[in-house]
Amino acid sequence: MKKLLTLSLSLLLLLTATAQTTSREKKYFRILEKTFIEQKAYNTVWFVEQRWRLAGNSGFNESIYQVEKILQQAGYKKETNGEATGTLTYRIEKRPMKHATWEPVDASVYIVGDKEPLLQFKTNRNMIAMYSASTPAAGVTAELVYIGKGSSKELEGKDVKGKIVMAEGGIGSVYPNAVKNGAIGALAYSMPRYTQPTKYTNSIQFQGIGYTDSVNQKWGLVLSYAAKEKLKAALEKGPVLLKVMVNTKIYASEELTIVANVRGKTKPDERFVFSAHVQEPGANDNASGVGTLAEMARTTAVLVQQKKLTPQRTITFLWGDEIVGTRRYIQDDSIRAKGIKWGLSLDMIGEDIQKTGGTFLIEKMPDPSAVWTRGNEKHTEWGGSELKESELFPHYFNDLLLNRCLYEAAKTGWVVRTNPFEGGSDHTPFLNAKIPGLLMWHFTDVFYHTDADRLDMVSPIEMKHVGKSALATAFLLTTANDKTATALIKDITRNALQRLQIEFELSKKAVQGGNDKAKETHILEVWRDWYLKALTTTIDISTEEAGRSVQQAITTGQRLIKEQAGKYISQL
Structure with missing residues (x-):
């Protein structure tokens, strides 16, 4: 009876966490609903998608300078010597290209x-x-x-x-x-x-x-x-x-990258990095990412200036050549790279799904669904290969971003799905550097990379859903105190228990159908261990020194995961 009572109290704590997380989310989503103006994002898409963009060419450079205008109008000040210490700053990095444009x-x-x-x-x-x-x-x-x-x-x-x-x-x-x-x-x-x-x-x-x-x-x-x-x-x-x-x-030309920073108040060297690539000629790919990220940067500046947001960690916005610019940002400064805690790429995020057929997706960091892709988990037609267990990347970022998107979906009817890791966009340099990195995108788009990917295929509302969810995630992670961190940990624990239940049902059905019980047991064990390690990484969510409540939330969550996994394995 004592064990059952403890489990009930733990589950009660999880339900309490939902209310705490929701309260903070309500604040951010409420102000973002009013401040993020989708028409501004759409106007930027209109400007960018008219130009055939390849790194170094006139269309690419004109798009970079258009983003600069938006940043200037929002109050970002141009850096003169290195990364500045001002609250709102930006710079344009210029490098001679090794090959012609x-x-x-x-x-x-x-x-x-x-x-x-x-x-x-x-x-x-x-x-x-x-x-x-x-x-x-x-x-x-x-x-x-x-x-x-x-x-x-x-x-x-x-x-x-x-x-x-x-x-x-x-x-x-x-x-x-x-x-x-x-x-x-x-x-x-x-x-x-x-x-x-x-x-x-x-x-x-x-x-x-x-x-x-x-x-x-x-x-x-x-x-x-x-x-x-x-x-x-x-x-x-x-x-x-x-x-x-x-x-x-x-x-011959030079390659441009534009970087904007909203400097953190107490931990400026720790940062959340957004990226959107400028090259490629389409409206959704990737003028929609450029336009949405520009509006996200403007929105963040407004909230900081109105004192409705005070990030303790730095929020960075980056526009450049896909993968090349993001990889360079990570590799050029090893000290800066150590402070990058999360990377989030916006690629093909504005799709009118009724016209393109492209569903909104979060491409997850490598979790066990990339090893055993089953149930509702599906690779896109872009293509993905089975990963090895040694390539898994246990971390809470997958579920934390997903929960923010699902919060927006519950309020608006937005369709949110995920896909196992596939690679191929600006999230990969983060992952290659062992930095948590995710991709927000749409697929399968019948107009992907075609000359039919024009402005009429873009939805301003879809861009707003993505922009709000992405910013709410960054705001939470750059302002979190112990109370917020504890609530988020309990939130992620609930995700873990739900995933274990899903995988148990799949494994149970597989065993009943004649599959090897040892293999199915192993799948559940890998999911268990992935989430146990993911919860360990949550120690860094708080911008404060993690206190007792954070430690207890991690310990309780891990115990619940072990108990639930053990119960399911015994029932196979």
């Missing part, structure tokens, strides 16, 4: 004899492969040769010298084989199934070709499904001549 200007493809173009840049802005050179101003006319998948073997015996080749494969692999054999340029078609190319027949995903030098560089163009089918049909009738015009710029 590139930007598209115009292009068109005509089947000779047709009045209307097969493709033109003004309606298919992803048709020019990145790092394509220009044709002569008047264009070039040449015979088209179809080479299947574009492999070296398929080119054997074909005369392509002075001609244009066409293949069904990625332009990056088709192009070098074509020009090596004397072709003046290459056309390629390659669209993933999830983009539904037979439905969205004019979509083109952006791709690139390798860059050699300004003298020998040729051009490559990417085809839509409709253009590919039309060319194949024309070839069946006989020889096809194409007139192609390509106008691009390739030039």
Whole structure:
């Protein structure tokens, strides 16, 4: 009876924690609802998505300087010598690029004899492969040769010298084989199934070709499904001549990164870092991340100036080249890196899910669902591989961010889901540096990386949901005292018990279906141990020296997890 009584009291403490956490959340979500203005975020998306952005090019740089204007208007002061000690500061870091940058200007493809173009840049802005050179101003006319998948073997015996080749494969692999054999340029078609190319027949995903030098560089163009089918049909009738015009710029440049800081009052060297990459030409990918993060930075400045928020730890906002800029921010200053406690990336976060089909997701740090992906856990069509148990990263950050998003969802009807770790965005440099890092994004988007990813696919309300939830998370972690930390620990304990119940039901069903009991027991043990270690990491939530209540919450939570796991394992 004593054991049962203790468990009941512990569960009662968990219920109490819910009220405490909710009280603080209500405060932050209430002020964020009023202060975060989604139309401002949307206006920034409008500015950025008009520009074809690659690190170093004019569209990328103009976007960086637009963010700078927003920061200046919000009260951030420009740094002059290193990281400043002012409350609201920003800087633009400039570095010479080791390779040239590139930007598209115009292009068109005509089947000779047709009045209307097969493709033109003004309606298919992803048709020019990145790092394509220009044709002569008047264009070039040449015979088209179809080479299947574009492999070296398929080119054997074909005369392509002075001609244009066409293949069904990625332009990056088709192009070098074509020009090596004397072709003046290459056309390629390659669209993933999830983009539904037979439905969205004019979509083109952006791709690139390798860059050699300004003298020998040729051009490559990417085809839509409709253009590919039309060319194949024309070839069946006989020889096809194409007139192609390509106008691009390739030039030396510098890479820009903009960093804004809201300096912590008592622990400025400890920080929460947000990142949003600027390169890639789409509206959702990633003008929506740029615009939302800019509004988050403005909102935070307003609340600090109004004395409604006093972060004890620093909040950093970073815009730059995907992965490159974030990795450099971590690696350039080893002392600064030691103080980075959390990294959160905003990538493709503004999707109108009714139009794109892209569900909002939190990509989790490596937890056991990335080893055993089952039940409601699913990898996206972007792709993910099974991790090893040695690659797991036990930490509370997964559940803490998820709970903030679920709080917003409960109030608004916002759809929130998670996916096991897959990688590929700005959260990976944090994880590679053993820093907790998460990704907020949407998938599967039928317009992912295509020229249909434009402003009309972006939802201001979706950006507000993400912005509020992300900021509430950062505000909690940069202002937490022992009371807040204790409540959050109890909150995470509840998540752990819920997860153990889910995994137990899955394992129980698996054993009943003939699966190995030892394997299913092991899965439960790994989940148990992951959460035990995750609770250990919660000791750093409070901005104060962790007191007795924090220690007790961790101890109680770990005991409950052990007891619950033991009960489930015995029932398998």
